[in-house]
Amino acid sequence: MDQATIRIAVTAPDVLKVMxxxxxxxxxxxxxxxxxxxxxxxxxxxxVLAEWDGEPVGSGRLRMLEDGWAKLERIAVRPRWRGRGLARDITRFLMDEARNHGATRMKLHAQAHLEDFYADFxxxxxxDIFVECGLDHVLMLREED
Incomplete structure (x- = not known):
């Protein structure tokens, strides 16, 4: 296989792979x-779980909030699989899932060095920059057209 499969983690083993x-x-x-x-x-x-030939390689999390907001969280790709567009694919998947749940606005706490990555979306x-879990982050917002 030359690409990852990305899907919602429904079963306990899938959620364990996300963890x-x-x-x-x-x-x-x-x-x-x-x-x-x-x-x-x-x-x-x-x-959300991303797998490559059955191996867990990426993850993400979506929380639906009040007033049409969704929060994208915990987007991660294991080091060996970086540079293949997986973070972009996971982010798109989460955004689509948020829309499917009725979100009209989305937010996330981006690690500060990833600000441009999320700006592309x-x-x-x-x-301003704030510290969360010992790392510099920025709040980023997006409203649907």
Missing amino acids: VVRGIVFIEEQQVDWEGEIDEFEDQSVH GFRREG
């Missing part, structure tokens, strides 16, 4: 405390 990706990227690589990575919103979220920065 493995997040553990590798956020906890191991970026040194985020597990208490900051696994939070009270896990059960309220739509988890129509997100705009709002406010």
Whole structure:
């Protein structure tokens, strides 16, 4: 196979695969405390899994908020699979899923060095850099046309 499959993680084994990706990227690589990575919103979220030949390689999370807002979170790609457009594909998948759930506005807390990446999707920065889980982030917003 020459590309990843991206889908909603429905089963417990699928959600476990999502957590493995997040553990590798956020906890191991970026040194985020597990208490900051696994939070009270896990059960309220739509988890997305990217696999390459059955191996978990990427993940994302979507939370539907009030007033037509959706929050894209925990977008991650394991180091070996970076540079293949997976983060873009996961972001598009999450945005489509948000629209399917009725979202008219989306937001995310982007790691500051990824601001331009999300700007390519129509997100705009709002406010100053802030620290979340020990990393510099920016709030980014997007309203549907």
